[in-house]
Amino acid sequence: MIPVMIVEDEFLVRVGLKSLIDWNACGFYIAADASNGQEGLALYEKYHPYLIITDIRMSPVSGLEMMDEIRKLDSEVKFIIISAYNDFAYAQQAIRYGVELYLCKSTFKNDDLTAILPKIKASYPDTRQTETSDSELSFQNFSDVFTDASDTGSLEKYLKQHHLADCPKMVIAVRHDRHNHNSINQNLYHNIILNILKRCQIPCQLFKKDDFILCLLDASDAEKVHSIARELHKTLLNYTKQACYFGISAPFTRPALRLYRAVNEACLTCNEFIFDKSVHIRDFTGSSTSICYSCQPCGNAANNANMEIKAERLMSSVFSFRKEESEAIIREIIFSCTNYRSLEKSVFTILLSFIEYDNSSMVSALMERELKKDDLDRIASSLLEWIYALPFNTMAVSNSNEYVETVIAYIKSHLSENLSIQSLADMIHLSPNYLGKVFYQKTGSFLNNYITGCRMNKACELLRSTDLPVNTIGIMIGISNPHYFSKLFRDTIGCSPSKYRIAPPAS
Template identity: 25%
Template sequence: MSELISVMIVDDEKMILEDLSTMIDWEAAGYQIIATAFNGKQALRKYRELHPQVIFTDIRMPFMDGIEMISEIRKTDEKVSIILLTAYEDFSYAKAAISLGITEYIIKSEITANSLSDLLLRLKNNIIKAGRRERYITDRMLEQFFLSEEMTENTDIEAILNRPEYIIMAEQDLPVSLSGENIPEEIIIHRSKFVEILTDEKADGWELEVITAIPGRKMVIALNPDEKNYSDRENKLLKTAHEFQSRLQKRTGFEFTLYIVRGKISLYEFKRFYDENKRIFLKKYLEGTGKIHILDCSQVQELEKERNTANTRNGISMEEVLKETDSQTRTRKLKEILDIAGNDGAEQFISAAQSGYIALKHAYRKVYNGKEKEFPQITTCWKNWLDAEKIILWLQEQMEVYHEYISREVKGYSRIVADAEEYIYRSFRNPDLSLNDVAAYVHLSPGYLSSEFKKETGVTLKSYLTDVRIDAAKKMMDEGKYKIYEICSAVGYNSSQYFSQAFYKKTGMFPTEYSRQGGRKNEN
């Protein structure tokens, strides 16, 4: 007896569930009802646990309606057949659901035993047809074997795991992860699309035995020649890899890196090689994406040595590079860090590049007053993070943009001096405020900021801070509501004596004298 097609029925009306479940002999039609649910939230949980092949679902339900449930399912599963159960008044919802990929919709009041049987027959034929493609994909056990950290063989798939094959591994060229930001979903090619593209046309001279996913969004394709006397197989496998790569890139618009294993190897042996040599698959970020590489799995590749992060290579951090005001010096230091990191390995290069991205992101937050949207996010710059050459150029350009911005004039002052003044006005009440704090805010070295501030304003930054504090103290005295010790603390002084000395130095009188004489009214 052939395997029954699994079904889940979802409706908040108990009578509808019972009617559908008993209207026909489901097993005779080739189906088996494995679950029912009363709302979309409950159904989503059961779907993730049981993975039915067909779902009958109502639209309007409590907690989560049918449209939202379908949307969640379609994020990960493009194959499951979904039949919408709708009433006449919900027809507009049914039309909206078509864009989500429903298989069909039916009016509840028009369901009969005959119409349901006809529908199930059509569905079954379509599922069988799709099954011709599914023969290239083993069941979930094989995929779980590759996703597992363990090397234990599964007796149910032992024959497949130990059978020598010719292997090609395909990997979509996705950007380096940027400080925890998710890769945009719209640029990711999922497994079902891989399989559809690779099986639409026969691989000339080869029989596809297995296509399965492994960690890191990679696909393993196992092939065998369709002729026993097939000669020069390595070159012909390379030709097939080029065909696969061209087909994938043409159909998706994205680039793919492929790896060919030299000679025959079992899937079990390939997993061992992959688990022990994951770092070599990062090398594409240094060598360039969209290429085809030959892997020799007969011996374990030499693992790249782990070294300290390149963020502080040769005592230079990315934050210090960003503070460098001379463009040529800044570019030289940036390339020096990333070149040395690249020589240490792909992981070290990626770590250093991520440090550059984070330093820029923090700097942008400050100069744009916290408006993070001004900084390029991965959704807009992912094409620049596919290999080392593009990454270095992008970081260099963004640093130039940043320095161009902070050098613009604001009310007669450069951006950095204007930002330093603005920060002092916001922070002068902090008694611990220092030159280093202001310099860190504008992302420059203290020495350079001091020099530029004095050059543009005519006063030192320390003197300017004192002016701001004393001016604030005068305003509080003019109000006549505060005691001297309260004013002292409010404008950033821990010591009343030091406040009095600073006040006298700036105004020629002590605070008590200034207050007693009527403040600003008698100042002149």
């Protein structure tokens, strides 16, 4: 990977250059960034970047002055200028330093910059040595860094390495509005947050966790942390023009016991805004704009019983095809939630009541889908739509005998074919779960067991009445693997196919 340094006095332009280009995919990484030529010279001495992207007019040291000094030290380094001044005099001076590209801020596009990167990459000397910036390491997943909650030794070692061991700590969770997920660049959030925290000189580490950015930081000055969160929110909102939300954990000092809990607290409080959209920053500890959880909420047993009653009412209305009543019950359940924990529980209960009729989904995936909606109304509408799209709503119970008889007739006449439950269900336009349930109710047998029984009965008939090879008989009943056929026959009949042919057991 080839190291890059960006020198630009406009903060948001600097962040944009770092975030809006996939540097890693091009074979580069951002080793450092500076706000003027003086900082750029100091960082060059430390990181020796091969590519430097710089503005011209900066104070106290301009981009041209910085380039002059660096070129005296390094004849290989490459320069790209991105300036607001499209002036020939500046371009003339830049040419003396071997500038690869001169772009005007008002007109350049990302493609203009990325187009020249392959040429620069091809010229990179294999022998050139660089050091990686500690502050610009790859944006890591929280679960990749902290893989084992019980490994307190590694956790303490990590915190010491990053100057976070001997201080109170907090976790800030940040996320964008999930409704606009596709239009947000998470790396942009990361770089803006990182730059502001660096400027404030607070020890911190950033991580990804699902659609959250987590910031573990020194909370010795709690008021300063909240002030930084407000500044972050204002900057992100101004830059992206889209809503973003912050959750702040309670402070903690013993990371072995509290880090994972603090992450959970921050993420939960970050999600709480859906109950009050006027709030964008929440503090788990209980400020006027926060919701504070207790381990055992009052009336928990009563709430559980009430939820079960509502779920039964919902199922009754759905199975009776009373859609308006079903919608009213779902909205009653969802809008009675007072915090994110109760919302999670309510959504889970509704999904669990009907999941057996959805063969293509898992509860966990459906939970994640529903809870990523930042609006209670959208969650309620989505749940109603999912329930009424399930296949039991397209089939009357009185037709179940006809469906079972159709399946049985098809099985008996197509034993050599694929008889998976999915294929049989597709044939009569039902869900596999519903077909299996109806089949058991009408026959007393599980569908797979019934198919196996029919195949073994046919195999016995062929073994008694023909001289066909055992392998051929297996193929004729839809089991092409001879070892599996022999095992299944033995498990079902009690002896091998060859022994059965010689001496069939007495019936």
